[in-house]
Amino acid sequence: MLEAAEAVFGDNLDLARAYVGHLASSGIVRGLIGPREVPRLWERHVLNCAVVESLIPRDARVADVGSGAGLPGLCLALARPDISITLIEPLERRVTWLEEVVQDLQLGNVQILRTRGEQARDQLGGVDVVTARAVSALTGLLDITLPLLDGDGQLLALKGRSAQAEIDKAQKKLKRWKADRTEILTVGQDLLDEPTTVVRVSL
Template sequence: MAEDRRPSPAPQDPPLPDARERRAAERLFGERLPLAERYVAHLASSGIVRGLIGPREVPRLWSRHVLNCAVVEECIPQDARVADVGSGAGLPGLCLALARPDLRITLIEPLERRVQWLDEVVADLGLSNVRVLRARAEQAKEEVGEVDVVTARAVSALVGLVDITLPLLRGTGELLALKGRSAADEVRRAQKKLDRLGARSTEIVTAGQELLEEPTTVVRVRL
């Protein structure tokens, strides 16, 4: 079989937020904004080279990724224990950790190269409220214990996602699944399974309405 000699994508300069994005970032990250900027620089450089972010996403790292994730902090109670399932490039887990230092966040990611990258970024940013765990979500409960909130973005459709996330929650916990236009259809398709798994309520909420041009759609499942 022929060797794949395609060159790795080149690192890029981090994008500058526009005026609205800058205001949103200042509101969300406060004195940690310089750390958020360093995180964006990691995404645009080593994140591209190591395949965690596509090169075409760089111009919209702030709007579509970092701010889109960070606004979900408004849905999370104070001092919560959070598990971010399928964390990938730290979306949304690292964004939430930067916006909310009170949270205790475990980034759960099964792929070694992503775990290595996350470890490096967490160390560089000095995030003492974050730990990285290499595991599949369904195998992580013994290590993580029960958490108050599970977050997930671009992991799987809701009907499959609830199987691997709801078991991580303590009795009154909640799943926050970042979704797009498919949210209502995904809820409909998953409703029978949600009932069977003991979900007390399921609703579609929007986060960041006052900050973002396009607020984030979140499916909130409460036990």
Template sequence: MSESPELTSEVEQAARAVFGDRLALAERYVEHLATSGIERGLIGPREVPRLWDRHVLNCAVVAELIDDGVHLADVGSGAGLPGLCLALARPDLQITLIEPLERRVIWLEEVIADLGLSGVRVLRMRAEQAVSEVDAQVVTARAVSALDKLAALTIPLLHGKGQVLAIKGRSAQEEIDKAQKVLRKFKVSQTEILTAGAEVLTAPTTVVRIRVGGSLPVG
């Protein structure tokens, strides 16, 4: 069994800035990732040393792009990246985790119960099936698929108004270019590349924001 990675002083400073008085809960979440998350195949063992900076904080800083008190849907939640990270950073949000694989859903529900995250629910289904169950103002996704396919999975969950926040890497602009046909089909009002966490992370998170219906975003 792997051990939870220790917080270095630099990472701890960033984690305190992001999670505040919920840092202890975030540490428990990381412990779940480093133990049962690996045992059940949700996280690779080589990821343990970088769970904080590459995964948890990389996801949690996206919270700065989200309005207060909105309903957020996280597509392909897997190990809770970014959905549970955002739930920990932003207890004001109502969050629906959408995950089709049973073993991942069971793990997510166990972690949610242990951390006492009352504003979070899990739906075991594919994103396409969740459209009738979810009416979100924000949809998030990380490492699900390329943007052309991801747009078709996420935009319908907004029901005509809101924003998709897709965590991406260096290929973000290339993915946007390839997704133009799909974006036009869904009548996207704006697509842009943003960075999150620039004030607390040495490597800020790259986010593709897709706006639908002219909603006014934060940031």
């Protein structure tokens, strides 16, 4: 696990450790993470999210919708200091926690918006990439996330085994949004026992 973490986070490995420390302490106390998740925070959550960085272009503007405990947004910010990322989260207690963590880690490439994804465009402007994990099935997620893209760009939705079924159900919505390409990608095969499944929707 250390080898994978070093490969993904590089010079920011100590910051990633500090973030996991926040998840395992105040993140549990304040209800952002379940206590049973502590033994698998690195593999199932932090690294599972961070390996998605390989799909993000250099210097991209990224919006993470429904950030919650910073998964995947903070993981990506730590893995990729070159990107600028906005964490979009409507719940005040989660926003407060995210602000405390970002301040503690002194992450200059992160901003936080307390709003719903579908209402963030006016405050945010367009971005290159939108990410989401455990927010909604793809059919609902498209309406929340695709308006944030700057006319073109990509949605990276972290999904599980239901990925193909969700794409099948979302066909009408994908056509309505004129999505050029929808594909299922697997990332982190060389680092994780269970690689990450991502649905990429390109405009």
